[in-house]
Amino acid sequence: MLTGRPAAGFTLTELLVGIAVAGILLAIALPTLRDWTRASESRAAADALQSALRIARTEAIRRGQGVVLFRTPAAASDCATTAAVDANGANWVLRTVPWWAMTAETIRCGSLPAAATGVTVTGPGLLCFSPAGMLVA
Numbered sequence: 708m709l710t711g712r713p714a715a716g717f718t719l720t721e722l723l724v725g726i727a728v729a730g731i732l733l734a735i736a737l738p739t740l741r742d743w744t745r746a747s748e749s750r751a752a753a754d755a756l757q758s759a760l761r762i763a764r765t766e767a768i769r770r771g772q773g774v775v776l777f778r779t780p781a782a783a784s785d786c787a788t789t790a791a792v793d794a795n796g797a798n799w800v801l802r803t804v805p806w807w808a809m810t811a812e813t814i815r816c817g818s819l820p821a822a823a824t825g826v827t828v829t830g831p832g833l834l835c836f837s838p839a840g841m842l843v844a
Contacts, residue, residue, distance in 0.1 A: 751820040756828065759799045759817055766801065766814050767836035773804030773843070774814065777833035786816030794832040804835060 717725075759776055767774040778799050781790035786800045801814040835843040 748820070752828075755817065755819045756799070759801065760834070762815060763801050763834065764836050764840045767838055768840040770803065771838045772806075773835060773837055774801060775804055775833055775835045776801050778828070786813050792832040794828065794830070 763774050763776040776799060777792045778794055778796035779786075779790040780793045780796040781798060781800070786798075790800050798816060798818045800816050803809075803812045803814060805811045837843050
């Protein structure tokens with residue numbers, strides 16, 4: 708028996724139209740989301756390197772001694788004095804510049820964000836700061 712109450716829910720046509728509209732909106736938004744993600748990864752890598760540069764300059768001034776900052780493939784947990792310079796390394800090491808009878812002291816190590824593996828940094832493999840905190844060529 709019909710009670711005169713309208714049927715609840717959506718028709719098949721309404722559902723198909725809704726799915727089609729959602730698919731079109733997703734197709735439009737996906738490239739923008741991908742670009743935003745890449746830009747975010749680049750910003751994270753730049754922020755990590757900028758932070759390392761600030762730490763290096765501060766340590767050079769605080770210690771009154773030259774400090775060198777370089778990227779390395781060595782693990783951030785293992786920042787021994789044997790870590791090699793690699794401009795595309797995923798980690799960074801901060802060391803003092805030894806004077807005549809001193810040995811290099813590792814000050815701090817860090818790593819770039821995991822998302823930054825596709826980020827390429829061009830330029831020198833290492834940077835040296837003087838005791839006055841000035842960048843030395």
